[in-house]
Amino acid sequence: MTILSILLWLPALGALSLIPVSANNTRVIRTLSNLFTTGALLMACWLTVSFDASNTAVQFSEIYPLNPKLGSAYALGVDGLAIPMLLLATLLTCIALLASFSVSEGIKGYHIAILLLEFGMLGVFLAQDWALFYIFWEVTLIPLYFLIDRWGGKRRHAASLNFVLYTMGGSVFMLLSLLAISQYDLEHQGSLMVSMGQAAQNMPVIEQVLVLLGFVVGFGVKMPIFPLHGWLPLAHVEAPSPVSILLSGILLKMGAYGLLRAVVMLPVAAQVIQPLLVFLALFGMLYGGLLAWRQSDLKAMVAYSSLSHMGVVLLGIASLNPTGFIGAILQMTAHGLIAGAMFLLVGLLYERTHTRNIQDYSSLAQVMPRFAILTALTLLAAMGLPGSVGFVAELHTLIGGFQQWGGLMVFFSLSILISAAYAMRTIGLLFTGPVKPQMQHIADLRPVELLASGVLVGGIVMFGFLPGPLIELSTATVGRMFVLIGERLPAWF
């Protein structure tokens, strides 16, 4: 067993260790699960420190063949794309558990589900084999279904069913694409990801395009890309807020992560459908932004803003140039932190007031100064204010997109403008205005909550001022991706 396997199986071990514990023994359950997630976070940190950012190869590789006939293997490994996602996943799981103290019923099942969810997410980011990737992709679905269906809000049944149907529908397309590639001769070199990447080059262009479209549908549901986002508002709103943190913070990134890998695998097809991707990205950004502007429900607003922000990631991927890719990866991290902080803070507010309607709030800055400053910082970061990590990411994407399409980026700016409109309005409505008597006796953040949100907001601000290390992590990997893309693109492109 090496480090990646330990990291991967730690949450699963945690879930197993919870099984014998009595369901009434909440203290032990909480302690154990926090222990395991913290362990995973520490391992991920250690992994980041020992990760060699200048090395372009996949590091810490582990390969154990599972099905030699098909070529699938238990292959794990990390590169500059996976490392930030691993950190984000372990960090946000820790924070979600810190925010879970308000969950009062079915604690044991809840914690097992969260740990299993972390296991699935880590597997997705660690897998270097499409078969393994697909398995872990599906593994995340089951705990998430139960988390929403059991601990969610009023319409939780509809939400969870909707979520599962959508994701399963997308997975079918992804599976079809994977099968289509594996029909071709696989040369059994290294993991299935590598060999399928090579096999894909032998396909006719039209098939490559179809396969990539399958991937776009499969990953696009998760990401989400504009017409496939139907599950998102409902699931985000109805899920308990720790689960919303994980949903928007990490699960959406799984889609973007997979899409990035698929685009590198099929650059020719990506060139062909590039206009479609750009249109979907820009339209999705405007669409999500305008709908977010229209929501009076705080959680729905954040959910639609997620749609808008993930459009930035898609735009970065669609630009098919290094700056755009860096922007996309940065935006994945940025949105993970920002959306995580947003859902966390909104959830904490909801616990205190039991209303999510923005119009019910007023002048909170007087009674909850700590909450006010953290939320204001997060909202400002969401609109991409310089000095926040959101700005760094959006700037990279903007530059990448501008290199590719120039003036079309005016729509990007428009969507940033819209996001500024709803962010500023939310700050104004929540924290200023006339004093309302029913909003006068709300407790400010407690130390644990302050720690959880402070870590996220601190990350947002710190990486806003010092984005260097974060960019450094992925630069070499993006460089390797473009070497691969360059090899795979025929000369006439």
Added chain:
Amino acid sequence: MAIWTILIPLLPLLAAMLIGGLNFFKILDGEAGEKYTARIALTAIGFSAAVGLGLLGANWFAGMDEAYSYGNWLSCGGLAVDFKLMTSGFNLTLASLFTLLLLIVMRFSVNYMHREAGFHRFFFILNLFAAAMLLLVLSANAVFTFMGWEVAGVCSYWLIAYVYDRPVAAQNATRAFVTNRVGDGGFILAISMALFWLGSADWQVINTGAADLTQMDATLLALGFALAAFAKSAQFPFTPWLARAVEGPTPSSAVFYGGVMTHAGVFLIIQSRPLFEQAPLAMLVLALVGALTAFCSYWVGLTQTDIKSSQIFATSAQLGLMFVECGLDFWNLAAWHLCAHAVVRSYLLLIAPSILYNTQGRPTKSISPTFANFRWVFMASLQRGWLEPALDWALVKPIQQLAKDMRYFDEHIVDSALGAPAPAIKAIASLAQWEEQKMGANLISEEDRFALGSGLAGKLAEWVAALLHWFEFRFILRGVGRDSIRLGRHLGRAAIRFERLLLNPSYLALFVLITLVVARGYP
């Protein structure tokens, strides 16, 4: 040696910063701090005066360079502005004289301002003014002259409004400041013309380069400076501001409107003497305006009954005479007149209260009966030539009307097109709410009208958002989500019904029969 010139304006500036900073942090405050403030101010201006006199002496014995450059302040394309001070000549003489006057007035103020509420503020402003004035006089570049010019103007504004809780003082200060700004327009215009035509705003370049300019250009340039000078030195038609400016404390009146600041205009003219010599028309204007001012001020001064006003009109009459001398080519006389008048006027204004005390009971000499019989002329004198109402009518009223029209345009057309920002709506003032509502930004209503925009962009966003919302709700949420689930249930129910049908014994038998028939091969 010449490098020390910078100390002359720098020391008062440092003193001003020190007094201001210490007072801001409450280290120097109240009566206890007066001693230190006075000491700082007097030391700074004293050293300044010493440096000035020392340099003057050095100049006397061994001639120095005309100017000293401290380096480049701004360079942009072909345009360069150096920070450069004059180290000899009339500039240095006048600077030394001014430092002495300022020293005397500051010493006077220490006692005069004792226990006044704004003692520290007064000294802060006075020191800042001293620095600005000395920079104005010493600068070898019109840009830095203008900086001193402006800062001196602001200091004058602050000191006129020294008792800022009195509406009259505040109004007079604003009036004086705005009048001065008219002249600043001329100054800025002249600087930009000099930069454009001569490529530099150095006084030496302007004065030597004036010979190469066409007469038209030189006249324009000279008139720009002349306008600035007229405004600063209270010449016709800017005379009224000076009478309003004596609102401040007596020592500040002495130094601003008697001794130092009002002479800045005349100084500016003398400074650019070669330029004016190239522009006969400008010289003519100088002489005419000066003569008109001298005459008017003398005439109005005859009917003044309080000592400060009569002194002020005497001042503007004297300044008018200086302009006449400049216009008539008596430059040296003007320079001497300037220096002498600065000293005498400062003295007269400082002792104004004692003059009153000493002449108590003695009536002022009445004017000759030949004048006194002209009623209309007497009336004109009493009304100060109706100059202020005339200016109001000619300049202020039209501008106010224009502003009114603009405001109407802004409120009714621009605001409704651009929309009002939403947070303003949250103000509790009912008047504000009413105004917002009138503009169409109806965000306060409690009904479900949340996402509302105002203005063109806002309305557009609102409509597009509503359309997208309908799309989202109808097709994405209900269409794909709920409807597909419903369809699935529907299909499932149909399948179950079919299954039941299949399991019905009679049908089951039928199917078995059919299967058997098929299997055996129907003949």
